[in-house]
Amino acid sequence: MASNFIDYVKIHCMSGNGGAGSVHFRREKMVDKGGPDGGDGGRGGHVILKGNRNLWTLLHLRYQKHIKASNGVRGSGSRSTGAQGQDVIIDVPMGTVVKDAETGELLAEITEDGQEEILYPGGMGGLGNTHFKSSTKQTPQYAQPGLTGKEGWVVCELKVLADVGLVGFPNAGKSTLLSVVSAAKPEIANYAFTTLTPNLGVVSYHDYKSFIMADIPGIIEGASEGKGLGLRFLRHIERNSILLFLVSADSENVLAEYKTLLKELKKYNPELLDKNRILGISKIDTQTDKDLEKIKKKLPQDIPVVFFSSLNLKGINELKDILWNNLA
Template sequence: MASSNFIDHVRLYCRSGNGGAGAVHMRREKHVPKGGPDGGDGGRGGHIILRGSTNLWTLLHLRYQKHVFASNGEGGSGHGSTGADGKDIVLEVPLGTIARDAETNEIVCEITEHNEEIILAKGGRGGLGNQHFNTSTNQTPRYAQPGEAGLDTIFVLELKLLADVGLVGFPNAGKSTLLSVLSAAKPEIADYPFTTLVPNLGVVSYRDHRSFVMADIPGIIEGAADGKGLGLRFLRHIERNSLLLFLVPADADDVAKEYEILLGELTKYNPELLDKERVLAISKTDMLDEQMIEEMKALLPKTLPTLFISSVAQMGLQELKDLLWSKLNPAKS
């Protein structure tokens, strides 16, 4: 999919439907010259609903839909007839979508499951017909309730990708290459920074027909949490990943320092990311001999699970999948 087709942020003006007015009507039939009130209730205004769908992975289809209007409920009528409800508007969104009130920035809801439905903007209630206001002292009420107004609100929809493993690394660390080797994903790969301009998802096949989802997040640079580079735009996608796979190339000037910078940027963006499981993979290690690998191991954090891999030479990839699976499924490994 072209990079321009990945949209993870849209702004929508939503107006739910007004409720229909209750009816003022008196029963008039042959041989019943003075029937009582029988005005029906108004119908409910249409809701605006979000529905989760596994068939979507971007908000592109909503990019140009700036206004969303649900229809109004119809008014009630005689003989106790209730007006028809306004038609609901259902907006399908990818899993991991959150909705915020644009004015308060408050999170209204989030969609995390397929076919999950949440009412984003409720339609107004229909008014009561005059049959509800009949009393012993007022047997012919000639008034009814108007319908309740719908809601006028601007919402911001944001997508945070749902994946089991999030790939974290500087540009040119080899994240896209690793994803293309482990899964059927075909991200753009080239030898220059910021080749990846959008997140890519890939399903990684594992033993016994099992699998997990890996996300290649666009490269972070030092200062990303302060808005530099592309980092701030895509750091939110890391929040929904169960496990973080840090990828540092073997030809980095200082592998341990590069890892610490990456970890620092995530911490500045959201300290809660430190609570996630972390694995470090040193990529492009086909250029190292055993002695160099041992020397590099001595400089890395002892408590951090670390593997030396090469996507091009297919080195250590099965061990990496075994480690990731065991971290994702500790009870099943």
């Protein structure tokens, strides 16, 4: 599965050129000096991005490096407009951001299924000579050429869209939690970086309600500088409504781990700290009640804190209640 999750591709896109206008004069047996009747050229094809809820990766664009729309057709006589160039529609998952590869300028952002954004518009077709007739110029010998389409290299980045993003160090229990509260089946093992790609799961709540939870690959200290899995997956956290920080109850210093996670997010993007945050203390089944009381005394007071165990399900319903109330 990891090899199929592609969240970054660079592609070259080119919209179509507009068709040239026509220089043409009406010529019929019974019509003397029919005058200019050259039609306009057709518009060049657009390059269009479209959100597709059935896609979850950019894998389909990995080997499609060059995307080109067709050119508009030249106008013809009888004021006939040339056909438009065929648009090219690029289907992408929701959460895709497209930037200019050279300048980094944001060109488009897809957040909804069916949403369409013109990435590169096709060139306009040129006007035929019928538009240039005047009282002093009865037989214009001129028509406009079509405008050239636009081309360039763009970078497509996928930022996973989810209501709740799980943030924590490797082995904090993120994958296990996701497997317990949803039907997702992430790989789980007792070693660092088991999760190499983001995993999404739909969490069922009361009265047929639900929300989406994302298991983001583990963060390590220095991730904002590219260490470990680094910047590659930190960007997925940007799209989550709530950040659920997970720290294992068997950590040597729960508060210090939480502060380290905050520091890495702040270095990457300070705006991430404006999101709603909840602190989850996982793996409480490994601790005695006395140990848990010690942990509680050293926890931050400015955010909701919930203790839970994915093994015996203790505190799971409370966790879901807190998440839902913060989403509502």
